[in-house]
Amino acid sequence: MKSLLGVLFMLMLLFNQNVYTAEGPDRTREDIPEKYKWNLNDLYQDKQAWKDAKTRLTKRIDDFKQFEGKLAESADVLYECLELNTEVIKKYYRLSSYASRLYHQDNRESEPQAMQQSISQLGTKLSAALSFIDPEILAMDKATIKRFLETKPELKTYEHYLQDLQRQKDHTLSKKEEKIISEAGIMSGAASDIYGIFKNADMPRPTIEDKEGQQIRLDDSNYALYRASSDRNMRIKVFDEFFGAYKDFERTFGTQLFSQIKKNMFYKNVRKYDSCLQSALDRNNIPTSVYTGLIDNVNKHLPTLHRYLELRKQMLGVDELHYYDMYPSLVKEVDLSYEVAEAQQLIKNALQTLGDQYVATLDQAFNNRWIDMFPTTGKRSGAYSDGSAYDVHPYILMNYNGQYEDVSTLAHELGHTMHSYFSNKNQHFANAHYPIFLAEVASITNEALLIDHVLDDIDDPETRLSILGSQLETFRTTLFRQTQFAEFELKIHKQAEKGEALTGQKFTDIYLDILKKYYGHELNVTVIDDLYGIEWAYIPHFYYNFYVFQYATSLCAATAVSEKILQEGDSMRQRYINDFLSAGGSDYAIPLLKNIGVDMTANEPFELAMKRMNEIMDEIEAILAERQ
Ligand SMILES: [Zn+2]
Missing domain, CATH: 1.10.287.830 (putative peptidase helix hairpin domain like)
Incomplete structure (x- = not known):
């Protein structure tokens, strides 16, 4: 699907940024045992086989021409075109996966880089060749689609996709107008581009x-x-x-951000949405109440954040907590180290609660070389899971150094991998890609289950403090801070929608108000110095169009999932695997979560997250009291 290509590029943008460490580790790939390197032969036997496959795929592009202008003719034509689309995109992802994995394992080699470039050119050609499909389906009326679905049962595979397009009909304009909107696209990135170049290079x-x-x-x-x-x-x-x-540069940054908002206003207006928020969330069919509900909940629970801040003040031993006191570690780093085999065993034990089938699949990942484990010269830094090779298996890139953080990262990436694996196995390609709103649920659930298991075995109070402390910090930065950003983003758009002109100074005033509220400035919890009201200018996410709230909702959903698995046991475990991990993108994010008892339109997931945060603080306070 064309829209699937979009999802992939978005994921690449956010998680696959090309970051290589300037000075790599001394080890090269030859120094690493085979079993700790991913096996790319599962994708293609060798580079030649890849090239041949790519040549074959390139030839298929012209096959789409026969369908252009004809999709509404009959259910058969529509079905054949969508089948071809599936086949071509599936192959494209596999080709792209091979080139990316090769490039990421060693960026010093020139061939993988050239392969990646040629794949991205092929992607552009493909997008152009497929660009008639969505508009033609959009132009069909609902009755025709319904009739097609009835007369051609095979089309049911594409029902969700077809109905999703129909859903967007009210916000789609005439062919001529759509053409103008798409032409406007060349201007739409200006504010964000200028922001990026100014901040990263010229400032x-x-x-x-x-x-x-x-x-x-x-x-x-x-x-x-x-x-x-x-x-x-x-x-x-x-x-x-x-x-x-x-x-x-407050004035300059202000002009940039206001330009970005004006861009969002343009799309909201021409597509006839009530608000910029609705326009942004409608793409994934997320109700605006999920967004505003999160903000309301966080505001109601600011005392929980304040409790953490008081604790931080006490542990740092300062008279007055300031905004610049947020980042130093509260406890000394503890030395927990794990060999890979130990880490694998630990993860298996922690995730045993998800059942034998889950653990057997973990074993496949460990034993069948789905994972590239160690840092080597020229390898991409960080970690990711890539499930885009639909009929092969997901791959994980790690830079494992034996710290607890690395074990946690491995469990996190395995969460993504299992989500992709079960979805790819159980869903048709058209419905396999899980919605972006759900992208971090399976991964954070694994992190939570790992922590729960690890704490079961650790008695040393310092070690417990260290793990609990970092979990607490995750709640502050992922839940409270991202919602604070989301609240700011909503407020500035609302002001603009009311016709107000926004300047750098105005942004600072709005940001400072929210920051002071969150950190309890008036309540003497934290002192927020006025200068730090400019922080908005440093945050790139305000150019992502209402994206950041999903970090917070993912954490709430994952906390709810892990709590329910630990409390309800077998029934929840089965629902989680069968109705969530295996469901891919067969439905929208909110109903998929609701199916397993996690209702993001209600307060429960959020309250479970707050309960967990308070439990952590109870224990930290108990350990500290013991110490004295
Ligand atoms: Zn992740």
Whole structure:
């Protein structure tokens, strides 16, 4: 499907950014035992086989021409075209997966890079060749689609896709108007492009001196590093200099962000939506009440965040907690280390609660070389799971270093992998891709189950504090901070919709108000210095069009899922595997979650997350009380 290509590119954008460490580890791929390297032969025997497959696929592109302008003629024509579409895109993903895996395992080789480039050219050609399909189906009336579905039962496979297109009908315009809207696309990225280039390349950055007298250029990545300094004076300097630099360009940043909002207003207006929020969420059929409900819930539960902040203040031993005190670690790092075999066993034990079938599939991933485990020279940094090779199996890229964080990351990526594996196995290709709203549910569920299991075995209070503390920080940054961003995003769009002109100063005022509310400035929980109201200018996500709230909703959904699995046992485990992991994108995100008892339109998932957060704090307080 054309829309599936879109989903893939979005995922690539967010999770597959090409980040390579400047100085790689000393080991090369030859130093790593086979069993810890992914087996790309499952995709193609060799590069030649890949090239041949690509040549064959390229020849198929012209086959689409016979269908152009004819989809409404009969159910047979429509079905044949969609089948061809499925076959071609499925093969395209497999080709693309091979090129990406090769490139990511060693970016110093020129051939994989060339392969990737040629694949992306093929993707562009393919998009163009398929671009008639969605509009032609949209132009058909609902009665025709209904009749086609009745006369051609095989078309049922595509029912969700067809009905989803029909659903968007009210917001689709005439052919001529659609043409103009698509032409406007060349202007739509301007604000975001200018923001990116200015911030990442041209903006002057301050320099500070570290303890050893070294000069540090305070760009975004050094800020992320030095804001966690245990030296408070250093942190103050870092915050003041860093945000001071942003403040110097408040007007410029304000104009950029307002331009972005105006872009969203344009699409909302021409597509006849009531609000920018509705226009953004309608693409995935998420009700706006899920978004506003999250904001309401978080506001109601700010005292839970404040409880954490009081705890942070106590553990840091400061009289007054400031915004620059958020990042230093509360406890000293503990040395937990795990060999790969130990990590695998630990993960299997932790996820045994999901049943034998799940664990047997984990074994397949471990034993059949789905995973590229260790960092090597030229390898992409970070970690990801890629389930795009539909009839092969998912692949995981890791940079495993033996820390607890790495074990947790492996469990996280395995969550994605199992979601892809079960969906690909049980759904037709057209319905296999799970909606983006659900993308992080299976992965965070695994992290939660792992923590629960690990804590069962650890008695040492310092180690427990370290694990609990980092889990707590996840709640602050994923649930509260992302919702704080979501609230800001909604507010600035609402102001613009009312016809208000927004400037940098105005953005700062709005942001500062929300920041002070979240951190309890008036209640003397945290002191928020006015300068930090410019933080909005540093956050790139405000150019993602109402995206960030999904980090928070995923955490709530995953907390609810893991709680229910631990409490309800067998019945929930079966529903989770059969009705969620195996369901792919056969329905919209909200009903898919509702099927397994997680209702994102109700308060329950959020309250379970708050319950978990409070339990963690109960235990931390108990450990601290014991210490004294
Ligand atoms: Zn993830």
